[in-house]
Amino acid sequence: MTAKLNVLRYVLGAAMLGLWRNRTMTLGAVVTTAVMLVTLAAFLAINDTLNEMVTALGRKSNLIAYVRDDARPSRVTEIMQDLEQRPGVGEVLFVTKEDALRIFRERFFDQRDVIDILQANPLPASVELRMDDPAVLPGLADELRGMTEVFESVAVPLDVVERLVSISNVSRAAGTAMIIALTAVALFVIANTIRIAVYARRQEIEIMKLVGATDWFVRGPFIIEGAFIGLVGATLAAVALVVIYLQLAPTITRIISFLPIATDVSFVRNLAVFIVLVGLVVGSIGSYVSVRRYLAV
Amino acid sequence: MIVLQNVTKVYPSGTVALDDVSLQIDEREFVFLVGPSGAGKTTLIRLINRDARPDSGSVFVENTDVTRLPRREVPKLRRRVGMIYQDYKLLPTFTVRQNVEFVLKSTGEFNGRTARWVDEALDLVQLSDRADHHPHELSGGEQQRTAIARAIVRRCPILVADEPTGNLDHATSWDTIQLLVRINALGATVLMATHNREIVNTMRRRVIEIANGKVVRDELGGGYDG
Numbered sequence: 001m002t003a004k005l006n007v008l009r010y011v012l013g014a015a016m017l018g019l020w021r022n023r024t025m026t027l028g029a030v031v032t033t034a035v036m037l038v039t040l041a042a043f044l045a046i047n048d049t050l051n052e053m054v055t056a057l058g059r060k061s062n063l064i065a066y067v068r069d070d071a072r073p074s075r076v077t078e079i080m081q082d083l084e085q086r087p088g089v090g091e092v093l094f095v096t097k098e099d100a101l102r103i104f105r106e107r108f109f110d111q112r113d114v115i116d117i118l119q120a121n122p123l124p125a126s127v128e129l130r131m132d133d134p135a136v137l138p139g140l141a142d143e144l145r146g147m148t149e150v151f152e153s154v155a156v157p158l159d160v161v162e163r164l165v166s167i168s169n170v171s172r173a174a175g176t177a178m179i180i181a182l183t184a185v186a187l188f189v190i191a192n193t194i195r196i197a198v199y200a201r202r203q204e205i206e207i208m209k210l211v212g213a214t215d216w217f218v219r220g221p222f223i224i225e226g227a228f229i230g231l232v233g234a235t236l237a238a239v240a241l242v243v244i245y246l247q248l249a250p251t252i253t254r255i256i257s258f259l260p261i262a263t264d265v266s267f268v269r270n271l272a273v274f275i276v277l278v279g280l281v282v283g284s285i286g287s288y289v290s291v292r293r294y295l296a297v
Numbered sequence: 298m299i300v301l302q303n304v305t306k307v308y309p310s311g312t313v314a315l316d317d318v319s320l321q322i323d324e325r326e327f328v329f330l331v332g333p334s335g336a337g338k339t340t341l342i343r344l345i346n347r348d349a350r351p352d353s354g355s356v357f358v359e360n361t362d363v364t365r366l367p368r369r370e371v372p373k374l375r376r377r378v379g380m381i382y383q384d385y386k387l388l389p390t391f392t393v394r395q396n397v398e399f400v401l402k403s404t405g406e407f408n409g410r411t412a413r414w415v416d417e418a419l420d421l422v423q424l425s426d427r428a429d430h431h432p433h434e435l436s437g438g439e440q441q442r443t444a445i446a447r448a449i450v451r452r453c454p455i456l457v458a459d460e461p462t463g464n465l466d467h468a469t470s471w472d473t474i475q476l477l478v479r480i481n482a483l484g485a486t487v488l489m490a491t492h493n494r495e496i497v498n499t500m501r502r503r504v505i506e507i508a509n510g511k512v513v514r515d516e517l518g519g520g521y522d523g
Contacts, residue, residue, distance in 0.1 A: 007405035025474070207386055212375030212405035212445070216367075 011220035016196050018225050026229060029193040033233025033241070033282065036182040037275045041241050043175040044271060050168040058235060063129040063137055065144045066152040069097075075150055080127060086140070088133030095126045124152055130212030135165045183282060186233075194226050199295045222291045223284060230283015237279065238272040298324045298455065299345060304354035306340055306510075314340035315351065316510035322488060324454075327481045329497050330490040331521055332507035338490040341507070342459050345488070346378045347371050358455065366396040376404060379448030379456045379485075383463035385440045387432040387447075393439075394419065397447045402500045406451070415515040418446040422476060438469035442476065449480055456480060462496065470496065497521040 019026045067076055076094070083092045095103070100123035131137055141156045198205070208218050245268045299322040306315040310384035314337045322328050330338050343349040344356045357361045357472050363374055373459060387396050404446050406446065419425045422442035432440050448456055462470035474496050481487045491497060497504060497520060504519035505512060514523050 004405060006402070006407060010402055010405070086400050200443055203386075204388055207388060207399070208387070210348070210375060211400045211403055212372040214372045217403055217405075 007214075007217055007220075011217065011224065014221035015224035015228065018201065018221055019228060020194065022197050022200065025196055026225075029189050029229045030233045030236065032189045033186045033230055034236040034277055036186040037237035037279055038235050038240050039182055040278065041237065041271055041275050043178055044274075045267075047168075047172055047175050048267065050171050054164045054168050063131070063144075064143055064155045064220070065127045065129075066124040066154070068150060068152050069124065069127055071150045076125075076127065079150065083127070083129065083140075086136070088131060088136035089129055089140075091130040092133040093128040093130075095128060095196020097121050097123055098124045100125065117234055118207070118231075127151075171271045183278075186230075186282050187286045190226050190229055190283055191290040193229065194222050194287040194290035195294050197222060197225060198290065209244065219291045223287050226290070227280055227284040230279040231280070232279075233274065233283070234276040234279020241272055242268065247285070269274050298322055298326070298359060298436060299483040299488065300355075300357040301344070302355045302357070304341075304344065304356060306344070306349065308339075308352045312494045313510045315344075315507075315513060317354070318507075318512055319354075319511055319518040320505060321516065322486060324479065324486055325484060326503060327478065327487045327500075328489070328503045329500070330488060330505050330507065331492070331497060332513075336507045337510045338507055339459055342457050342488070344491060345455075345457055346375050346380060368394070372404070376451055377453055377455060379451070381441070381448050381456065381458035381461045382442050383460040385432070385444045387440060387443055389432055392429050392431055393424055393435070393443045393446075396432070396443055397450050400447050400450055414445075414450050414452065418450040418486055421449070421479070428474075436469070437465050438472055441469075441473055442448075445473070445480070449485070454485060456485045456487045458491075460490055460492065462491065462493050463466070464503070467495075474500070494521040 080092050080094060083089055100119070101121050104123060129140070137156055141154050144151055145154045205218055301318050301320050304315050304318045305313070307313050318341070330341065331340055337347055337460060340349060345363070347366060350364055354364075355411075356364050358374060359377060360376070366374060375395060388399065391399060394415060394470035397418055398407060398412075401411050401415070415427070419428055422445050424439060424442055424446060427435065432443065435443065441464075445461075456477070461477070462473055465473060467473070470493060477487055478491065478500075501518045503517050504514065504521070505523075506516075506523065516523065
């Protein structure tokens, strides 16, 4: 037990000493990791905001399918039940011819005479969809348009939604690409830092191996160095994130108050925790890879 | 204590370092390993502490076949075999004492009890008064004695030396040999590869001669040239 504790103490001490001896490289790796993680956080925040916006706008936008007067009511009910099960569909409402007329009267109060002249109700009944995910709207609209025996026409407020969806998709793709590239860069920088640390201590390592030090004793300090670099870089990034949030959030909320920008505290807190975890994992993996490669025990 | 059975080692370049070598070294023996450069002496030594593995054959150290030792077990073997090299392999930034302590620290064995072992080892190699010097402040002989203290501090039953006097002058070489003889008398099995004709001829111990990867002579009380 004391032996294990002694080894642990040595491993931690050796790691700190190694970081200090290589402090320029250490600093470089920490800063690179921090920059990578801040950028990562920014992308995640932007993505989250865009997704929120798309969802929010989607809730406001409806699909309206006008029902033919001669459509069988049972068939309409059947379609509505089916639509309710579809992913991305929030609410399915049926507006009867009478409802439509009433709404028309309310909305166009001064022109109700026009309606009164007519003997029959010219307005069609309709099925209205309120969406959770507007991304499925275009496909759904095409499908309903195909049911010519039931629907006269289908109206979709497409342009805004489509644009938002495509922006959100592009941003997601760009974000993913950036995240992969930045993670690769951080991994490379940390792995390289550890490689140099291994090289600087190759004599010590050789002797350790010859006198019977265990693998963990030889590798431990390097793994901990990498994890430490990742952790410190991530902590810096998390602090920067919180500072930026505190500075910017009130301004952004004021300027675009009508949109649900992802600026609530829990989101930022989760993001900060996530960033720190990513830093730790990237640091550990980077050094482990390096140690595996350059430290054949 | 150390047994080689039909050991063959061929390097990737095609060089045959050891060719069907079999030999046995018993407990508390003192054995010289001689032969021209490139004969396979260093390869043989590296097989004993699993610094290398043979292509075929078995190497037993204290009745364990070290060629079949799982990776995890290799450190345990190396803690039983003290190694001494021509170039000392000391850590330049460590003092004499730290170099010796390092062996115990690297395995988590350093504590109040083993700290005394360090003093005893330094005492045996007569470096107690230089314990706080760094290697560059020492003579070659003192550096080699530091390495010997490091090799024996854990009270290894086996001591293997590869050309320990290769970088030392005449008088210092003799000091080193006397030290190894004392350690042998204290109970350790000693295997020493050497080119030092005078030492081998004077000591008249068991001599194993290797040439072109084969044992060509194994003689008790032998001389350098047989």
